[in-house]
Amino acid sequence: NAGVTQTPKFQVLKTGQSMTLQCAQDMNHEYMSWYRQDPGMGLRLIHYSVGAGITDQGEVPNGYNVSRSTTEDFPLRLLSAAPSQTSVYFCASSRDRGGNGYTFGSGTRLTVV
Amino acid sequence: QKEVEQDPGPLSVPEGAIVSLNCTYSNSAFQYFMWYRQYSRKGPELLMYTYSSGNKEDGRFTAQVDKSSKYISLFIRDSQPSDSATYLCAMVEGSSNTGKLIFGQGTTLQVKP
Numbered sequence: 001n002a003g004v005t006q007t008p009k010f011q012v013l014k015t016g017q018s019m020t021l022q023c024a025q026d027m028n029h030e031y032m033s034w035y036r037q038d039p040g041m042g043l044r045l046i047h048y049s050v051g052a053g054i055t056d057q058g059e060v061p062n063g064y065n066v067s068r069s070t071t072e073d074f075p076l077r078l079l080s081a082a083p084s085q086t087s088v089y090f091c092a093s094s095r096d097r098g099g100n101g102y103t104f105g106s107g108t109r110l111t112v113v
Numbered sequence: 114q115k116e117v118e119q120d121p122g123p124l125s126v127p128e129g130a131i132v133s134l135n136c137t138y139s140n141s142a143f144q145y146f147m148w149y150r151q152y153s154r155k156g157p158e159l160l161m162y163t164y165s166s167g168n169k170e171d172g173r174f175t176a177q178v179d180k181s182s183k184y185i186s187l188f189i190r191d192s193q194p195s196d197s198a199t200y201l202c203a204m205v206e207g208s209s210n211t212g213k214l215i216f217g218q219g220t221t222l223q224v225k226p
Contacts, residue, residue: 104156
């Protein structure tokens with residue numbers, strides 16, 4: 001049972017490049033989310049999903065796209081990377097809408113130069 | 114004003130001290146409350162989950178919720194150097210069907226031997 005797996009762990013991008021952060025969970029969780037963590041800001045919600053085929057925007061969605069074609073996978077796409085997107089990105093999944101049992105991945109450290 | 118406010122610290126205490134971590138919130142729709150612990154360069158891990166006013170105890174940890182004052186606390190008894198981490202409070206709206214977690218900024222705790 002791997003839990004929530006994020007790849008890559010580290011990435012350096014040039015401004016304007018695009019990339020996809022991968023997130024996969026093997027717990028058959030319906031709820032999945034992407035957060036970014038910046039110093040002094042806590043975790044801010046980028047996008048979330050309540051099941052395959054259903055996604056919505058969170059607090060800071062600009063510059064990011066998501067899709068959820070399967071229950072297991074929830075990739076986050078950076079369309080045109082900007083230095084302001086330098087951050088640590090966490091994917092999380094949960095079995096219920098009350099937030100109980102949210103499991104986080106180990107994070108992707110992204111630097112945009 | 115952020116929906117969830119948390120003193121970022123840092124907080125430094127001697128080993129064996131009682132630690133009190135606090136969050137206030139403005140959204141009365143929040144009904145589910147969580148405390149996460151995050152070690153350096155790791156993903157957050159769930160420490161405590163509660164959905165009712167009052168206290169919930171788990172070993173050296175006690176979570177307290179006061180919905181009338183919109184205030185939650187986490188107490189750590191007999192603190193250990195291994196408790197040194199960032200502690201994040203998180204909340205979910207009761208009426209929500211999205212499972213969206215809203216986080217405080219996180220409090221960095223150092224327990225000195």
